[in-house]
Amino acid sequence: MKELARELSVPLPAEESAGWNDFASLVREHQAMVFSIGYHFLHDVSLAEELAQEVFLQLHRNLKSLKSPSHVKHWLRRVAGHRSIDFSRHRGSMPSVALDDVPEPAAAVVDGDPMLAGKLRKLVASLPPKARMVVILRYQEDLELEEIAAALGMPLGTVKSQLQRALATLREKAARSIGEVYP
Amino acid sequence: MSRFEDDLRTALRRKEPPPGFAERALARAAVERETLLERLLGLFRFPAVRWVCAAALLLMLLLGVRYQQARRARQEGEEARAKVLYALQVTGSKLQLVQQKLRQLEAERETQDSAEEDPATSGRKIL
Numbered sequence: 330m331k332e333l334a335r336e337l338s339v340p341l342p343a344e345e346s347a348g349w350n351d352f353a354s355l356v357r358e359h360q361a362m363v364f365s366i367g368y369h370f371l372h373d374v375s376l377a378e379e380l381a382q383e384v385f386l387q388l389h390r391n392l393k394s395l396k397s398p399s400h401v402k403h404w405l406r407r408v409a410g411h412r413s414i415d416f417s418r419h420r421g422s423m424p425s426v427a428l429d430d431v432p433e434p435a436a437a438v439v440d441g442d443p444m445l446a447g448k449l450r451k452l453v454a455s456l457p458p459k460a461r462m463v464v465i466l467r468y469q470e471d472l473e474l475e476e477i478a479a480a481l482g483m484p485l486g487t488v489k490s491q492l493q494r495a496l497a498t499l500r501e502k503a504a505r506s507i508g509e510v511y512p
Numbered sequence: 513m514s515r516f517e518d519d520l521r522t523a524l525r526r527k528e529p530p531p532g533f534a535e536r537a538l539a540r541a542a543v544e545r546e547t548l549l550e551r552l553l554g555l556f557r558f559p560a561v562r563w564v565c566a567a568a569l570l571l572m573l574l575l576g577v578r579y580q581q582a583r584r585a586r587q588e589g590e591e592a593r594a595k596v597l598y599a600l601q602v603t604g605s606k607l608q609l610v611q612q613k614l615r616q617l618e619a620e621r622e623t624q625d626s627a628e629e630d631p632a633t634s635g636r637k638i639l
Contacts, residue, residue, distance in 0.1 A: 453520070
Protein backbone atom coordinates (compact mmCIF):
# COMPACT_ATOMS: atom_id res chain seq x y z
CA MET A 330 0.00 0.00 0.00
CA LYS A 331 2.85 2.33 0.90
CA GLU A 332 4.51 1.80 -2.48
CA LEU A 333 1.24 2.34 -4.33
CA ALA A 334 0.50 5.51 -2.39
CA ARG A 335 3.96 6.81 -3.21
CA GLU A 336 3.59 6.04 -6.91
CA LEU A 337 0.28 7.87 -7.00
CA SER A 338 1.60 10.75 -4.86
CA VAL A 339 -1.20 10.10 -2.38
CA PRO A 340 -0.41 11.33 1.11
CA LEU A 341 -0.06 8.48 3.56
CA PRO A 342 -1.75 8.39 6.93
CA ALA A 343 0.24 10.38 9.48
CA GLU A 344 1.79 7.41 11.26
CA GLU A 345 2.91 5.81 7.98
CA SER A 346 4.19 8.94 6.29
CA ALA A 347 6.21 10.05 9.31
CA GLY A 348 9.84 10.26 8.33
CA TRP A 349 9.42 9.65 4.61
CA ASN A 350 12.32 12.01 4.08
CA ASP A 351 14.65 10.04 6.31
CA PHE A 352 17.83 10.08 4.26
CA ALA A 353 19.00 6.57 5.17
CA SER A 354 15.67 5.05 4.13
CA LEU A 355 15.69 6.96 0.87
CA VAL A 356 19.19 5.75 0.04
CA ARG A 357 18.22 2.13 0.70
CA GLU A 358 15.00 2.46 -1.26
CA HIS A 359 16.43 4.11 -4.36
CA GLN A 360 20.03 2.90 -4.48
CA ALA A 361 19.31 0.21 -7.07
CA MET A 362 17.55 2.67 -9.36
CA VAL A 363 20.25 5.35 -9.20
CA PHE A 364 23.14 2.89 -9.40
CA SER A 365 21.57 1.02 -12.33
CA ILE A 366 21.02 4.20 -14.35
CA GLY A 367 24.72 4.98 -13.95
CA TYR A 368 25.81 1.39 -14.47
CA HIS A 369 23.82 0.85 -17.66
CA PHE A 370 24.88 4.20 -18.98
CA LEU A 371 28.58 4.20 -18.08
CA HIS A 372 29.25 0.44 -18.13
CA ASP A 373 31.70 0.91 -15.30
CA VAL A 374 30.99 -0.29 -11.76
CA SER A 375 33.27 2.14 -9.96
CA LEU A 376 32.14 5.13 -12.02
CA ALA A 377 28.52 4.12 -11.52
CA GLU A 378 29.07 3.93 -7.77
CA GLU A 379 30.83 7.30 -7.75
CA LEU A 380 28.00 8.81 -9.73
CA ALA A 381 25.33 7.31 -7.47
CA GLN A 382 27.17 8.55 -4.37
CA GLU A 383 27.25 12.07 -5.79
CA VAL A 384 23.57 11.93 -6.68
CA PHE A 385 22.68 10.90 -3.11
CA LEU A 386 24.95 13.59 -1.69
CA GLN A 387 23.09 16.11 -3.82
CA LEU A 388 19.82 14.64 -2.56
CA HIS A 389 21.04 15.13 1.00
CA ARG A 390 21.70 18.80 0.26
CA ASN A 391 18.31 19.32 -1.39
CA LEU A 392 16.14 17.09 0.76
CA LYS A 393 14.33 19.99 2.42
CA SER A 394 13.11 21.32 -0.92
CA LEU A 395 11.55 17.99 -1.95
CA LYS A 396 7.95 17.65 -0.97
CA SER A 397 6.93 14.02 -1.38
CA PRO A 398 8.32 10.51 -1.96
CA SER A 399 7.30 10.61 -5.63
CA HIS A 400 8.99 13.97 -6.01
CA VAL A 401 12.16 12.41 -4.59
CA LYS A 402 11.96 9.52 -7.06
CA HIS A 403 11.51 11.80 -10.07
CA TRP A 404 14.23 14.11 -8.80
CA LEU A 405 16.66 11.21 -8.39
CA ARG A 406 15.92 9.91 -11.89
CA ARG A 407 16.38 13.34 -13.42
CA VAL A 408 19.63 14.09 -11.58
CA ALA A 409 21.02 10.60 -12.23
CA GLY A 410 20.22 10.98 -15.94
CA HIS A 411 21.86 14.36 -16.29
CA ARG A 412 24.84 13.39 -14.15
CA SER A 413 25.41 10.26 -16.21
CA ILE A 414 25.51 12.29 -19.41
CA ASP A 415 27.93 14.74 -17.77
CA PHE A 416 30.09 11.85 -16.49
CA SER A 417 30.32 10.32 -19.95
CA ARG A 418 31.58 13.65 -21.31
CA HIS A 419 34.49 13.64 -18.87
CA ARG A 420 35.14 9.96 -19.04
CA GLY A 421 38.11 10.27 -21.37
CA SER A 422 40.22 11.69 -18.56
CA MET A 423 39.16 9.11 -15.99
CA PRO A 424 40.43 5.60 -15.42
CA SER A 425 37.77 3.14 -16.38
CA VAL A 426 37.19 -0.52 -15.72
CA ALA A 427 35.80 -2.50 -18.60
CA LEU A 428 32.54 -4.23 -17.96
CA ASP A 429 34.03 -7.62 -18.73
CA ASP A 430 36.79 -7.15 -16.14
CA VAL A 431 34.51 -6.82 -13.16
CA PRO A 432 32.06 -9.20 -11.64
CA GLU A 433 28.39 -8.39 -12.05
CA PRO A 434 27.16 -6.35 -9.14
CA ALA A 435 24.89 -8.19 -6.73
CA ALA A 436 22.41 -8.63 -9.54
CA ALA A 437 18.83 -9.64 -9.29
CA VAL A 438 17.98 -12.96 -10.91
CA VAL A 439 18.00 -12.37 -14.65
CA ASP A 440 15.51 -14.31 -16.66
CA GLY A 441 16.40 -15.45 -20.14
CA ASP A 442 19.79 -15.71 -21.73
CA PRO A 443 22.45 -13.90 -19.63
CA MET A 444 24.84 -13.87 -22.59
CA LEU A 445 22.27 -12.17 -24.75
CA ALA A 446 21.49 -9.69 -21.97
CA GLY A 447 25.19 -8.83 -21.65
CA LYS A 448 25.53 -8.32 -25.38
CA LEU A 449 22.46 -6.14 -25.50
CA ARG A 450 23.84 -4.02 -22.66
CA LYS A 451 27.03 -3.56 -24.65
CA LEU A 452 25.04 -2.52 -27.69
CA VAL A 453 23.09 -0.03 -25.59
CA ALA A 454 26.39 1.32 -24.29
CA SER A 455 27.47 2.05 -27.87
CA LEU A 456 24.56 4.43 -28.47
CA PRO A 457 25.06 8.21 -28.37
CA PRO A 458 24.63 9.58 -24.81
CA LYS A 459 21.14 11.07 -25.07
CA ALA A 460 19.68 8.16 -27.02
CA ARG A 461 21.31 5.77 -24.52
CA MET A 462 19.68 7.54 -21.60
CA VAL A 463 16.30 7.52 -23.36
CA VAL A 464 16.60 3.74 -23.86
CA ILE A 465 17.66 3.20 -20.22
CA LEU A 466 14.79 5.27 -18.82
CA ARG A 467 12.35 3.53 -21.15
CA TYR A 468 13.40 -0.07 -20.49
CA GLN A 469 15.06 0.01 -17.09
CA GLU A 470 12.62 2.41 -15.45
CA ASP A 471 9.56 1.63 -17.61
CA LEU A 472 8.89 5.34 -18.06
CA GLU A 473 6.42 6.72 -20.57
CA LEU A 474 7.81 8.97 -23.28
CA GLU A 475 6.31 12.06 -21.62
CA GLU A 476 8.02 11.18 -18.36
CA ILE A 477 11.35 10.70 -20.14
CA ALA A 478 10.92 14.07 -21.86
CA ALA A 479 10.24 15.69 -18.48
CA ALA A 480 13.15 13.92 -16.79
CA LEU A 481 15.67 14.87 -19.46
CA GLY A 482 14.22 18.27 -20.27
CA MET A 483 13.78 17.31 -23.92
CA PRO A 484 10.83 17.91 -26.26
CA LEU A 485 8.53 14.90 -26.60
CA GLY A 486 9.11 14.71 -30.35
CA THR A 487 12.86 14.51 -29.82
CA VAL A 488 12.44 11.69 -27.29
CA LYS A 489 10.25 9.76 -29.74
CA SER A 490 12.66 10.14 -32.63
CA GLN A 491 15.69 9.34 -30.42
CA LEU A 492 14.01 6.16 -29.20
CA GLN A 493 12.95 5.04 -32.68
CA ARG A 494 16.38 5.66 -34.10
CA ALA A 495 18.07 3.96 -31.14
CA LEU A 496 15.85 0.87 -31.45
CA ALA A 497 16.49 0.64 -35.19
CA THR A 498 20.24 0.89 -34.60
CA LEU A 499 20.12 -1.71 -31.84
CA ARG A 500 18.11 -4.14 -33.99
CA GLU A 501 20.54 -3.74 -36.83
CA LYS A 502 23.58 -4.18 -34.58
CA ALA A 503 21.99 -7.15 -32.84
CA ALA A 504 21.41 -8.84 -36.16
CA ARG A 505 25.00 -8.15 -37.22
CA SER A 506 26.93 -8.89 -34.04
CA ILE A 507 24.77 -11.37 -32.14
CA GLY A 508 22.97 -12.98 -34.98
CA GLU A 509 19.66 -12.24 -33.35
CA VAL A 510 17.14 -11.13 -35.93
CA TYR A 511 14.33 -9.21 -34.33
CA PRO A 512 11.20 -8.58 -36.32
CA MET B 513 5.36 -5.48 -26.91
CA SER B 514 7.99 -7.06 -29.20
CA ARG B 515 10.45 -9.75 -28.20
CA PHE B 516 13.24 -7.28 -28.77
CA GLU B 517 11.80 -4.87 -26.23
CA ASP B 518 11.32 -7.72 -23.76
CA ASP B 519 14.97 -8.69 -24.17
CA LEU B 520 16.03 -5.06 -23.68
CA ARG B 521 13.92 -4.83 -20.55
CA THR B 522 15.56 -7.98 -19.19
CA ALA B 523 19.04 -6.79 -20.09
CA LEU B 524 18.47 -3.40 -18.48
CA ARG B 525 16.89 -4.72 -15.31
CA ARG B 526 17.84 -2.82 -12.17
CA LYS B 527 20.94 -4.06 -10.36
CA GLU B 528 21.87 -3.75 -6.75
CA PRO B 529 24.97 -1.62 -6.07
CA PRO B 530 28.10 -3.18 -4.55
CA PRO B 531 27.80 -4.17 -0.86
CA GLY B 532 28.22 -1.30 1.60
CA PHE B 533 27.01 1.30 -0.87
CA ALA B 534 24.34 2.76 1.43
CA GLU B 535 26.76 2.93 4.38
CA ARG B 536 29.30 4.79 2.25
CA ALA B 537 26.63 7.24 1.04
CA LEU B 538 25.48 7.86 4.62
CA ALA B 539 29.06 8.40 5.79
CA ARG B 540 29.64 10.99 3.06
CA ALA B 541 26.44 12.76 3.97
CA ALA B 542 27.40 12.75 7.66
CA VAL B 543 30.68 14.47 6.86
CA GLU B 544 28.76 17.12 4.96
CA ARG B 545 26.20 17.50 7.73
CA GLU B 546 28.93 18.97 9.91
CA THR B 547 27.93 22.60 10.13
CA LEU B 548 30.09 25.51 9.12
CA LEU B 549 30.42 26.52 12.76
CA GLU B 550 31.64 23.04 13.71
CA ARG B 551 34.19 23.17 10.92
CA LEU B 552 35.39 26.59 12.05
CA LEU B 553 35.62 25.41 15.66
CA GLY B 554 37.52 22.36 14.42
CA LEU B 555 40.17 24.70 13.04
CA PHE B 556 41.03 25.77 16.60
CA ARG B 557 42.79 22.46 17.10
CA PHE B 558 45.78 24.01 15.34
CA PRO B 559 47.95 26.32 17.54
CA ALA B 560 48.82 28.52 14.57
CA VAL B 561 45.11 29.21 13.96
CA ARG B 562 44.67 30.08 17.65
CA TRP B 563 47.58 32.55 17.51
CA VAL B 564 46.34 34.13 14.30
CA CYS B 565 42.87 34.54 15.78
CA ALA B 566 44.27 36.04 19.00
CA ALA B 567 46.39 38.48 16.97
CA ALA B 568 43.42 39.40 14.82
CA LEU B 569 41.28 40.00 17.93
CA LEU B 570 44.00 42.15 19.49
CA LEU B 571 44.36 44.13 16.29
CA MET B 572 40.61 44.63 16.12
CA LEU B 573 40.59 45.78 19.75
CA LEU B 574 43.39 48.29 19.13
CA LEU B 575 41.69 49.59 16.00
CA GLY B 576 38.44 49.94 17.96
CA VAL B 577 40.12 51.94 20.73
CA ARG B 578 41.90 54.11 18.15
CA TYR B 579 38.63 54.74 16.36
CA GLN B 580 36.90 55.69 19.60
CA GLN B 581 39.70 58.12 20.46
CA ALA B 582 39.51 59.75 17.05
CA ARG B 583 35.73 59.98 17.33
CA ARG B 584 35.95 61.59 20.77
CA ALA B 585 38.57 64.14 19.57
CA ARG B 586 36.39 65.04 16.61
CA GLN B 587 33.37 65.41 18.88
CA GLU B 588 35.29 67.65 21.28
CA GLY B 589 36.52 69.79 18.40
CA GLU B 590 32.98 70.20 17.14
CA GLU B 591 31.76 71.15 20.62
CA ALA B 592 34.54 73.75 21.00
CA ARG B 593 33.71 75.21 17.59
CA ALA B 594 30.06 75.45 18.54
CA LYS B 595 31.00 77.24 21.78
CA VAL B 596 33.20 79.74 19.94
CA LEU B 597 30.43 80.40 17.44
CA TYR B 598 27.97 80.96 20.29
CA ALA B 599 30.35 83.29 22.07
CA LEU B 600 30.86 85.28 18.88
CA GLN B 601 27.14 85.45 18.37
CA VAL B 602 26.59 86.74 21.95
CA THR B 603 29.41 89.25 21.61
CA GLY B 604 28.00 90.44 18.30
CA SER B 605 24.56 91.04 19.73
CA LYS B 606 25.99 92.85 22.78
CA LEU B 607 28.09 95.08 20.56
CA GLN B 608 25.04 95.85 18.51
CA LEU B 609 23.18 96.89 21.68
CA VAL B 610 26.05 99.12 22.80
CA GLN B 611 26.22 100.68 19.37
CA GLN B 612 22.48 101.30 19.43
CA LYS B 613 22.76 102.90 22.88
CA LEU B 614 25.61 105.14 21.74
CA ARG B 615 23.65 106.27 18.73
CA GLN B 616 20.70 107.04 20.96
CA LEU B 617 22.86 109.09 23.37
CA GLU B 618 24.46 110.93 20.51
CA ALA B 619 21.07 111.81 19.06
CA GLU B 620 19.88 113.09 22.45
CA ARG B 621 22.98 115.22 22.89
CA GLU B 622 22.54 116.73 19.49
CA THR B 623 18.93 117.64 20.31
CA GLN B 624 20.04 119.26 23.56
CA ASP B 625 22.80 121.17 21.83
CA SER B 626 20.46 122.55 19.23
CA ALA B 627 17.97 123.58 21.91
CA GLU B 628 20.66 125.47 23.82
CA GLU B 629 21.87 127.20 20.70
CA ASP B 630 18.45 128.47 19.57
CA PRO B 631 17.90 131.57 21.98
CA ALA B 632 21.23 133.08 21.05
CA THR B 633 20.50 132.81 17.44
CA SER B 634 17.12 134.36 17.90
CA GLY B 635 18.63 137.19 20.05
CA ARG B 636 21.15 138.02 17.44
CA LYS B 637 18.43 138.21 14.88
CA ILE B 638 16.51 140.70 17.06
CA LEU B 639 19.57 142.79 17.53
